[in-house]
Amino acid sequence: xxxxxEKLIKRFGGLLAVDNVDFEVKKGEIFGLIGPNxxxxxxxxxxxxxxxxxxxxxxxxxxEEVTKLPPYEIANRGISRTFQEIKLFKALNVEENVMLGMVxxxxxxxxxxxxxxxTYKREKRRIEERAYNILEIVGLKHRxxxxxxxxxxGEQRMLEIGRALATSPKxxxxxxxxxxxNEQESDKLLETINYIRDKMDITIFIIEHDMKVIMSLCxxxxxxxFGQKIAEGKPSEIQNxxxxxxxxxxxxx
Amino acid sequence: MFGQQIVNGLALGLTxxxxxxxxxxxxxxxxxxNFAHGEVYMMxxxxxFTLVAFLGVNYFVAFLLAIAFSGLMGYFLELIAFRxxxxxxxxxxxxxxxxxxxxxxxxxxxxxGPEVHTINTPFLSSSFALGGIQISVIQIVILIVSVxxxxxxxxxxxxxxxxxxxxxxxxxxGASYLMGVNVDNTIAMTFVIGSALGGAAGVxxxxxxxxxxxxxxxxxxxxxxxxxxxxxxTSIPGAVIGGIILxxxxxxxGAYISAGVQDAISFLILILILLFFPQGLSGxxxxx
Amino acid sequence: xxxxxxxxxxLIALILLVLGILFPLLVSDQYVIRIINMTFIYIxxxxxxxxxxxxxxxxxxxxxxxYGVGAYIAALLSVKLHVSFLFAFIAGGIGAGFIGLLIGxxxxxxxxxxxxxxxxxxxxxxxxxxxxxxxxxRGPMGIPGIPYPEFFGIKIMSxxxxxxxxxxxxxLSVVVLFRITYSRYGxxxxxxxENELAAKTLGINTTIYKVTAFVIGALFAGLAGALxxxxxxxxxPDSFTFAESINILAMVVIGGLGSMPGAILGAVIxxxxxxxxxxxxxxxxxVVGLLMLGVILWRHSGLIGEQTAIxxxxxxxxxx
Ligand SMILES: Nc1ncnc2c1ncn2[C@@H]1O[C@H](COP(=O)(O)OP(=O)(O)OP(=O)(O)O)[C@@H](O)[C@H]1O
Ligand SMILES: [Mg+2]
Numbered sequence: 092x093x094x095x096x097e098k099l100i101k102r103f104g105g106l107l108a109v110d111n112v113d114f115e116v117k118k119g120e121i122f123g124l125i126g127p128n129x130x131x132x133x134x135x136x137x138x139x140x141x142x143x144x145x146x147x148x149x150x151x152x153x154x155e156e157v158t159k160l161p162p163y164e165i166a167n168r169g170i171s172r173t174f175q176e177i178k179l180f181k182a183l184n185v186e187e188n189v190m191l192g193m194v195x196x197x198x199x200x201x202x203x204x205x206x207x208x209x210t211y212k213r214e215k216r217r218i219e220e221r222a223y224n225i226l227e228i229v230g231l232k233h234r235x236x237x238x239x240x241x242x243x244x245g246e247q248r249m250l251e252i253g254r255a256l257a258t259s260p261k262x263x264x265x266x267x268x269x270x271x272x273n274e275q276e277s278d279k280l281l282e283t284i285n286y287i288r289d290k291m292d293i294t295i296f297i298i299e300h301d302m303k304v305i306m307s308l309c310x311x312x313x314x315x316x317f318g319q320k321i322a323e324g325k326p327s328e329i330q331n332x333x334x335x336x337x338x339x340x341x342x343x344x
Numbered sequence: 345m346f347g348q349q350i351v352n353g354l355a356l357g358l359t360x361x362x363x364x365x366x367x368x369x370x371x372x373x374x375x376x377x378n379f380a381h382g383e384v385y386m387m388x389x390x391x392x393f394t395l396v397a398f399l400g401v402n403y404f405v406a407f408l409l410a411i412a413f414s415g416l417m418g419y420f421l422e423l424i425a426f427r428x429x430x431x432x433x434x435x436x437x438x439x440x441x442x443x444x445x446x447x448x449x450x451x452x453x454x455x456x457g458p459e460v461h462t463i464n465t466p467f468l469s470s471s472f473a474l475g476g477i478q479i480s481v482i483q484i485v486i487l488i489v490s491v492x493x494x495x496x497x498x499x500x501x502x503x504x505x506x507x508x509x510x511x512x513x514x515x516x517x518g519a520s521y522l523m524g525v526n527v528d529n530t531i532a533m534t535f536v537i538g539s540a541l542g543g544a545a546g547v548x549x550x551x552x553x554x555x556x557x558x559x560x561x562x563x564x565x566x567x568x569x570x571x572x573x574x575x576x577x578t579s580i581p582g583a584v585i586g587g588i589i590l591x592x593x594x595x596x597x598g599a600y601i602s603a604g605v606q607d608a609i610s611f612l613i614l615i616l617i618l619l620f621f622p623q624g625l626s627g628x629x630x631x632x
Numbered sequence: 633x634x635x636x637x638x639x640x641x642x643l644i645a646l647i648l649l650v651l652g653i654l655f656p657l658l659v660s661d662q663y664v665i666r667i668i669n670m671t672f673i674y675i676x677x678x679x680x681x682x683x684x685x686x687x688x689x690x691x692x693x694x695x696x697x698x699y700g701v702g703a704y705i706a707a708l709l710s711v712k713l714h715v716s717f718l719f720a721f722i723a724g725g726i727g728a729g730f731i732g733l734l735i736g737x738x739x740x741x742x743x744x745x746x747x748x749x750x751x752x753x754x755x756x757x758x759x760x761x762x763x764x765x766x767x768x769x770r771g772p773m774g775i776p777g778i779p780y781p782e783f784f785g786i787k788i789m790s791x792x793x794x795x796x797x798x799x800x801x802x803x804l805s806v807v808v809l810f811r812i813t814y815s816r817y818g819x820x821x822x823x824x825x826e827n828e829l830a831a832k833t834l835g836i837n838t839t840i841y842k843v844t845a846f847v848i849g850a851l852f853a854g855l856a857g858a859l860x861x862x863x864x865x866x867x868x869p870d871s872f873t874f875a876e877s878i879n880i881l882a883m884v885v886i887g888g889l890g891s892m893p894g895a896i897l898g899a900v901i902x903x904x905x906x907x908x909x910x911x912x913x914x915x916x917x918x919v920v921g922l923l924m925l926g927v928i929l930w931r932h933s934g935l936i937g938e939q940t941a942i943x944x945x946x947x948x949x950x951x952x
Contacts (some may be wrong), residue, residue, distance in 0.1 A: 102929040107935055166835035182938065183819060190816060191823050195835030197816070204807050204817040218816065238939070250819065258835055377745070413854045425925065432932035435691070442878055443925030450917040566752070566874065573749045606763030611753035611760075615738075618750055622741050629826075 092154070093294055094170070095264055099148035101318075108134040108143070112319035116262065117277040121288055121295040123309035125329075127338055130315040132298045132308065133175055136266055139296075140172050141165035151252065153261075167195055169261035172308045173251040175269060175298075181240035185231055188239050188250055189222040192257025222257065225323050226292075229283055245276035249283070256287065263287060265297045269304050277304060284308060314338065347477045349595045355483040355552060357591020358490040363546035363568035364575065364583035365497065366418075367540030372514035372578040373534045376434055379441040380421055381542050382565020383448035388414035388543020389550035389560060390456055396463045403465055407489075407547050414543020418535035426535070427528070454557035462554040469554070486548050493541060496586065501580075506533050514578060563607070570614045589613070637948035641893075642680075652799055656792045665791040669863060671903040672802045673856050678883035678899040679809050679892060680852035685881065686890035686938070687813055688845040689825025690739060691748040694755025695853055696733070700762060700872030702728040703855025703861040707775045708768070710862075717781035721858045728854020729847045731758065736846030740839050755877055762869040774868025781862045788850045794863050801859060804853050806896075812848065813892050814945060816916075820847055822890070888925050888934025891941035898935070 094116040101109040108131045115124045124132050132144035137143040138312045139150055148156045148336075149152045152168045171192070180188050197218060203211040226232045234242060239250060248268055255263055265284070269277045282305060287293050305312065306326045314322040314329060316338040322329060329335055363385055370378050371386040387411045415533035425440035471480035495575065501507035510529040512520040521527050568583075571590050575582025590610045598606035656665060666799040681695045704725035708714040709723055735754045742750055762769050781797065788797050812818055823831045824838045831838050861867050879902065885895070887898025905923060909916035927935065936944070 142829065142833065162829075162832040162838075163835050163837045166833055171835075172833055174830070178827045178830040180823045180830065182826055183822060187819050190835070191819055191831070192834050194816065194820055199816050201812070201817060204815045205811050207811065215816065254834065428929050429932060433889070434887045434891055435685075436928050436932045439882055439928045440925050442882055443921045443923070443928065445921070446924065447918055447921030450915075450921060454914055454918070510774045542785070562874075570749060570753070573746065578744065602764070604760065608757050608760040608764075614753045615750055615757075618742060618746055619738070622746060 093108070093152070094141060094296070095151040096108040096135070097149045097151070099135065099138055100146045101131070101138055101143065102146045106160050107318045109138065111148075112315070112318075112320045114313055114320065114323070116124050116294060116296055118191070118261075118294055119288070119292070120310040121284070121297065121306045123312040123326075124296065124298045124315065125300070125312060125336075126315035126321075131318040132315055133266055135315070136172060136298065138208055138262055139165075140170055140264065140265070148331070163195065166258060166260075170264060171255040171258040171260035172264035173248070173255055173266055175266040175270070177244075177251060179247055179251060179254070181238070183239055185234045185237050185239055185242070185250060186219070186222045186226065189225050189257050190218050190252050192254045193218050193221065193259075196259065225253045225256050228256070228286065230279060245272040248272065249276075249280070252283070258289070260293060261293045262296055263296065267298055267300060269299055269301045277301065280304070281308060345476070345599070349599045350592060351477055351479060351483060353592030353595035354588065355486045355591070356595060357580075358486055359545040359549045359552070359586035360564065360567050360571050361584040361587030362490055362493060362541045362548075363564055364571035364587045365494070365580055367568055367572040368449060368575065368580055368583040369538040369580060371532050371572060372432075373510060373517075374426065375427070375530055375570065376437050377441075378421070378423065378426075378535075378538075379438060380444040380448065381539070381566070381568070382416050382561030383452075384417050384421070384539045385542045385546035385549075385564060386558060386561035387417060387448060387546070388539075389453055389546035389556050391543075392547040393461055393463055393550060394456075396465075397461070401464075403468070403551075407544070410547050411540045411544050414546075415456045415536040415540035417543070418537075418539025419532055421539065422532050422535040426531070430471070449558050454556065456482070456556070458558060461556040463551065463556070465551060468551060482548075482552050486552065489544065490547065493544060494580075497537065497580070500537065506530065510534050518607050526593040560605045566582070567610050570610050574617060587603060637950040639945070640947040640949050641945050643949065644695070649803070651760035652803075652868065656795050662791045665795050666809040666906050667904070669791065669794050669798050671900055672798045673860050674880070674883065674899040674903040675896050676802060676805045676856040676859075677853055677880045678887070678895040679805060679910060680849040680856070681880050682884045682887075682890065682895040683809060683821070683852075684845050684849040686884055686888075686895065687818055687825065688821040688842060690736075690842060690845065691744075691751075692735075692846075692849075693748055693752040693874070693877055693881065694735060694758070695849075696872040696874070696876035697755040698728040698732055698850040698853035698859040698948050699860070699880075700758060700869070701731050702857025703867050703872070704762060704768075704769060704775070704857075705854070706746030706858035707778050707867050709863040710779055711775055717782065717862065718783045720863075723903075724861070725851045725855040729851035729856065731845040732850020733843065735850070739842045739846070748786060752877075755874060759869055759872055759874075762872065769869075771950065772868065774866060774869075774870075774916070774926060776866045778861050778865045778867070790860070797861065798859055801855060806892075808890055809848075809852065814942075825890075845896070882924055886924065886934055888941065890936040890938035891934065891936050893941050893944065894936040894938075896941075901935075 092115050096112060096114045097141050099109050099112045103228045112135065126128060126132055138145045144159060149156055152170065157165050158167055180191065182183055197214050198210055199214045226235065229252055231246060231249055231253060234246065242250060252268060269280055272280060290294050309326055311324065312326055313320055321334045321338060322332045349508065366381055367378065391413045392406045392410035395401040395409060396403055421444060425444050426437060429437045429440055468482040468485065469480060471478050501511060509525045512525050513527060513530055517527065546561065567590055571586035572583050575586035593609050593613060594606050597609040677695065677699060681692065684690050684692050705719040705727040709720040735751055738750050739747060763771055788794055820836060820841055824841055828838050861909035880926035883902045884895050886901065888894030905920050906916055911917045912919055
């Protein structure tokens with residue numbers, strides 16, 4: 092099992108944002124997480140990426156417990172994520188944003204930087220080449236040299252994916268990547284996600300409201316409502332699950 | 345001895361509180377630090393000094409005029425150094441206020457000279473003993489005036505439209521704007537009120553220590569900034585308590601440890617408290 | 633792909649280098665050279681603060697403390713223990729770096745204004761220690777009689793000797809800080825400034841980088857302090873006040889936060905302004921105050937903002 096959460100609880104004052112959730116993500120799959128607004132999806136992502144500490148419960152990556160590790164330690168164990176509210180390095184260039192994903196596994200240290208050593212030059216070239224590669228994959232090569240904040244919204248989302256990919260993760264966690272994208276952009280997104288899983292061998296954990304994206308993409312889906320996990324299964328099973336239908340319909344009048 | 349230090353510390357602390365309130369009001373509304381606040385304090389003090397020493401104006405009349413003048417300075421300060429930079433990075437405003445601060449200090453240097461001035465107020469500096477503690481009239485004046493000013497501030501904040509607007513903007517500037525609050529005027533009024541209190545503190549301190557000089561606002565300005573942070577940035581009672589804590593601990597440190605520690609103690613307290621309470625003593629939410 | 637040609641900034645740097653070497657031959661006025669020496673020291677200070685505050689985004693109001701610690705360590709070592717110049721100079725930098733570590737550590741817990749006020753508090757405490765630890769620092773009387781620097785058989789005595797010594801350290805500082813600022817390493821620091829959480833989720837241990845920025849900045853400020861001590865032969869706590877911290881910060885902000893050419897230009901302007909306005913006699917600091925206000929109202933992000941500097945750095949001449 093690549094990623095596992097056990098009896099995860101996150102409490103904000105009186106609110107149980109994540110309420111005793113168990114889940115497993117298998118290597119190589121695309122695992123979807125859906126649920127109405129405020130269900131606790133983003134909070135669950137915050138827990139598994141170390142952005143927040145769970146009130147109770149445990150998290151395992153590759154059977155290793157990572158529950159209380161700081162976010163950068165968890166990232167170095169193979170989870171990388173994007174954010175529902177875009178968190179790019181706005182003043183930096185497109186390619187710099189991507190290269191920053193490679194920092195933690197690069198050999199460029201302070202001393203090499205100051206001395207402009209051979210290692211520095213080699214690493215610099217390697218990082219740049221890989222960044223161009225990744226920009227090709229997410230379709231942003233034409234934006235090289237642009238400041239991140241000047242990209243159109245949909246491309247900012249793609250850039251965040253590229254930056255996360257640059258860390259060479261085992262699992263890529265995407266928080267509503269299609270939000271704010273037009274039809275054409277979300278088609279490109281689908282294609283990219285499939286490419287990442289199939290060609291780069293990276294497991295995907297995705298939160299998404301766009302049902303078309305979720306249903307066509309995911310191998311398995313988990314549904315949350317009011318912090319609790321209410322269902323899990325194949326897309327076809329989820330579509331016909333009465334609990335899920337109620338959770339969505341119950342609030343959409 | 346101990347009681348005496350507490351009385352002296354309270355008088356000192358109250359002037360820090362008055363100065364800190366000005367910082368706090370402005371921080372509450374704009375989330376910015378006004379580094380010219382200490383110079384408003386100094387200018388207020390010098391206006392009162394000039395009126396009393398050169399024009400023979402009655403001390404209390406001069407005091408009121410100095411407060412009014414400081415308020416006016418606050419208005420222009422906002423107009424010149426804050427309003428044009430409202431959409432710029434905070435550092436830009438900081439440098440603008442530093443520019444104003446340098447200007448005012450040098451201006452005072454030219455007009456009044458770098459030396460220390462005093463005003464002769466035999467009545468204010470006379471003192472009486474109360475249960476073994478020497479209390480001077482100016483200490484009583486500081487107490488009464490501070491309480492009156494803080495009470496007046498509460499009236500303004502909670503009983504007037506301007507006060508309502510100031511509180512609204514402190515909560516959420518965008519929403520206040522949409523709700524029809526005149527943001528520009530309210531921010532200007534915040535500076536007027538905060539600066540008036542700062543000027544009042546300057547006059548009281550100048551009289552208390554018998555010392556008016558161009559850099560007199562520098563240390564109290566820093567201390568008031570510390571008091572504001574200790575009090576949780578946007579809380580007025582917090583700033584008052586922060587100021588009093590600083591005043592009393594300084595006098596105690598000066599009396600029982602050494603004069604050298606006296607100035608350092610505020611900063612030591614600050615660092616110790618922030619290590620344990622990274623958001624100040626009564627801080628709830630962070631606005632910067 | 634990369635355009636061919638020669639970077640414009642390298643050409644300008646080369647011209648400045650040549651000018652710098654020839655300067656004392658062109659201008660022999662001792663007074664002018666003295667002012668230039670002081671300006672060079674301010675450039676080191678402002679570039680080092682720029683790394684902490686401009687690039688990494690840690691708003692720091694106590695830079696004069698690093699400067700002062702470097703100066704006092706060098707002065708005390710050479711006056712009291714007769715330690716040689718090179719050793720005292722390096723010790724000044726390392727000692728200040730250590731203080732930088734102490735001031736940088738709160739960045740783990742504190743942010744925004746709480747961090748700012750803590751740096752201010754630390755700075756004041758350092759100054760008050762210098763002022764009150766009379767048995768070691770002689771308090772307000774300061775330390776006179778700092779000897780002339782001597783190394784490898786060279787003795788630095790005249791203003792021109794000092795000029796070349798300080799110029800050499802300046803170039804060293806420019807090269808090191810330039811390489812840090814404009815590299816992947818600098819990008820990491822900027823990323824932390826832009827969005828610390830995102831940086832963490834990319835596997836970056838942001839604490840280490842923030843503290844390191846403080847240490848490097850402090851180290852160079854300490855070296856500048858040591859130079860200042862030898863150069864002026866006398867130091868006292870008056871040179872390392874909060875006002876001095878603010879003065880250095882003003883250089884960085886007026887030049888453009890995050891921009892090294894900006895930090896250099898800002899230091900040149902603010903170090904020279906009081907001299908340039910000397911004819912105004914007692915009005916000159918009034919004008920300096922107005923100048924600060926005017927520049928920042930005119931250009932909110934400084935004379936050479938971060939982005940402008942980066943664009944400039946990518947400009948090439950020749951080729952196509
Ligand atoms: N830092 C926080 N402090 C307090 N409450 C929080 C915090 N973060 C989230 N919450 C609350 O926890 C609940 C779950 O929020 P969460 O963001 O996880 O929902 P979500 O499923 O991602 O919703 P959406 O689809 O709108 O993104 C909500 O009620 C939210 O208000
Ligand atoms: Mg969410």
